Amino acid sequence: MNAIEKWDVFEVEAKGFSDKNPFVDYYIKGVFSSKSESVEVDGFYDSNGTYRVRFMPSFAEKYQYRIFGSFSEETLSGSFEATAPTEGNHGPVRVANQFHLAYEDGKPYNSVGTTCYAWTHQPEKRQLETLEELKKGYFNKIRFCVFPKHYLFNLRDPVTFPYEGVPTDASKLNEENFFSAMFATDNSWDFTRFNPVHFQNIEKRIKDLQVLGIQADIIVMHPYDRWGFSRMDQASDDLYWKYVIARFAAYRNVWWSLANEYDLMGSKTLFDWERYASILVEKDPYKRLRSIHNCTQFYDYTRPWVTHCSMQRTDLHKTAEFTGDWRTRFGKPVILDEIAYEGNINQCWGNISGQELTRRFWEASVRGGYAGHGETYYNPENVLWWSHGGKLHGSSPERIKFLHSILEETPGYGLKQLQIQGFGGTFSWDDVVGVPEDFKCAGTYFLIYFGIFRPSFRDYFFDESTEYEIEVIDTWDMTILSLGKKNGRIHIDLPGKEYMAIRIRKAV
Template sequence: MNTTWRVERWCVFELALPGMYDAPENRGARVVFRKGDRVVVAAAFGVSGGTPRIRFMPDEEGEWSYEVTGVPAGGEPACGSLLCTAPAAGNKGPVRVSGERSFAYADGTPYYPFGTTCLHGLRRENAAHTVASLTQSPFNKVRISVGLSAAEPELQALEEAIAALMQKGIEAELLLDIEDRDQGGIARKQRTGREGGPESGQRDGWTPDGGPEPVEQAGSTPEGGPELRQRDEWTPDGGLEPGERDRRLEQLAARFAAYRNVWWALRPGDQGRNGCSRSWRERERLLRIIRENDPYGHLLTIHSDEPLTDFGDRAITHVSLRSGDPSQTSAYAQLHGKPVILDECGCEGNAPAREASLPGEEMVSRIWTAVCRGGYAGHGEMLLPGAKEDAAYEEPGGLTGRSEDDSLTYAARIGAASPAQSEESAASRAEAPNPGAEGEAAAPGCIAAPSRGNTCWHTHGGAVRGEASARIAFLRGILEAAPTGLRYMPEFYDAATIGMDGVYYLQYFGIHRFPYRQFELPEGRYAVDIVDTWNMTVLTLPVLYEGSMRIELPSQPYYALRIRSTAAREGALQGAAISEKDREALRQRAEENDNFIRPAKRMGAIGTEGAR
């Protein structure tokens, strides 16, 4: 039988195989797709109680032919053709690595991963609520834990959720838990101590990934340099025989590989438990199984809490780490030569563990630091229901005693327009206006609070409740508005900086309260923005700078500085082409403020040097 189908580029073509492929000798059936000289082989996967199927993601427009292999003696091969049409609006294709530090969609559009972890949020009972929350959030990637013996209803729910996320442009990273001991099929770990037994007084799952605290000891070479570890310890796989485990991994990869928004991550178990370990050679084999059953080359990594893990295997596309120290992101990127994502850098929350009880400011600061160190970091939230937590997260800025008034005070001091009048004011940031459950009001810019129960976003999904998500939306907007090709700039050794020489600079100060910053930039004129990362305001200074410049700052934590060349942004920046008369009027207005710091006549060599 020869049938022609139509399918959009980078979308899913699904084919149910005829009944004769149910025979044991044909369970390894594959479908060969051809277009010109190109050949793509898609493996079949079984559906419990149903007909075997294959899924294919055409990545090139035009006509493809296909033929099913593994036909019993006397049977006729199933064959046909499909017409791949142009992608619809919003369909940019799968995400790929672009260079040593970046990502991009298949159509060339830059991709900046702003992910979150929601281990069990796409299980059947949670999926609808979690997907609804993700579509209203700033996150363009979600990490989900999947066990190898997941039951068919759970896999079907996961498929539906991944398809829904794909339509919304949200990537889904599948954490393939090799241990797989949970009866429901989604992995569940038990917190363990250094000696392998459960720690007394501890409860399951209080660390961000439900595993142990990270091992602090790192290896070194005799010369004192870092040693890339060639072996990693893994925990037992919950009773699956090696052959059965490999077969289930093959089936899982074949089932989900055709979704353009899927990423893969092997998730090692608790390191060192019971002395059980798997060699690097076995890990290579697991990576190979995924690659052989994913002909599209989706992003693939190993999630590790050891920065010195060897990520050099060619199958590994990027580095995924669990680390609470984003200041080392640039060092990790230099060490491994691949993009770095701190997928678990801690959780905004109130859980009884150090990295699961961060205030929102620290969560946001870690993500800003990773970005301005040339990498990325993921969001985590473990806010457990309770009156104390609700009170703590009631007002923005409540944990530091700082609010938008500080930005207004600084604006008055330098004579600039208030942040509310700037191009990226609080009024223009991402909003999520849906009300909270049970009549509760959600925090500004946050997703509605869930109904009461012993749940949190990191493990159960449902709804994002913390303050960090709105601030992450603000950062994402800044980064996506920046020119492409930014690099980490180690020459600014005392503040994390990314930029492009003579064009763009984004510098983050974290907890440091600098009173001013001095720069010596290439020839040209520059517009300067003071960014309050917590209150989500951008204050554009009223003068343009050039050459050697000194920029006054509000001496508050969690601020950033953005410097943009007017030549590179001609016509895009309001005030970039202002007349000399208007520029002088702006300067006079600024100097009329009593707190304005004068130039060299009153302050010697310091002041607003560099402003024009």
């Protein structure tokens, strides 16, 4: 009998009709059943008369399946065994408590993401280069688009297109005319015929990411477009959504981002977004994480289908410091996927220092949220990590990895900001203190972050006798200085530098 690990993908390949337009004129479905679950999923037409149905088992049990539909005269059936997961397979990421995430096996997931919008559309060599960088373990999530990207620094055609057809002429594009090119009229696409090669490559990369322990935060729609993919009609949109879900949903590291900067997509309305969400809720049986990313206007993240906030900061100066406000407002995990990128391009969303980006990561994390990385160092080849992947040039990735190692030592499922009231308590009104979200860990762990402030000392008093382990963390130099165990009035000397933190843990 076939066997796969629980949370891996079981795929059934079936030959079927290839006349007419198999993408719309035939369908294929599967029902997968074990002792604990029975799941119906849509399959999809791939190419050359081949249909596929993918399924992710959630239990280490024996499964029976039946494949049916109009794709063929026949019905297929069979069985397989889902075995216990081996090391490194922790299952999909879920909301673990109200504000934090964990893998399905219970391992906490502290999100440190990056963004390479169009990396799967680059030449193979660049894609492999990107994977080499990702292997260094800086990030455990990456955001990228299904559709190709048309934008400043992004004028080359992608290696593949998602549809059969002929794209607008890119030979005369430059940074001056890129805006008007968004209204190109010389595209010729058949929105009912997908180009399977485009999707097969994305699947390959999703699997590569899975091996690296990286979540694939898939951006299904976006406004950076000269091909008309952002302005299709409702039937084409819905066909696209179902195809994407049928192909990608079974991969356990997939997250759904309905769109990047949805509020820049002038031809879509709130009703469209809610319709896509309803398709997703209906067609994705695994309930993978779902969100939608803004430009200037947050989506209503309280909508029941939204699992977490995927935010772009809405102010240029105050960003991650709002994390607590947004937790309160939306009541869900807060992931600041875009808070400006390390780099030096002309635009202000892409030219902050590594220090500032690292600071924003710490501010978000200590306040009970998560931040996202991007890199936009200008170069004449127009290979910028934020879009193309390639090589990293910045100073923040190492520091983000260091932060992640600190977050991994948080008791429970993540931090929240301690609410400091009045005078004379253990902490001062100007301490930003991360404490465990989980009440049962209260009083055991305090992560104080000073950001741009440069105290040369701080004093804390819990009580006369309880002992605490004191550590001074230099978040930029990535050092942890242990001051040993202390009690009573705890005086902590600090170097009077920016980007320092203190970790206080109740001694055991």
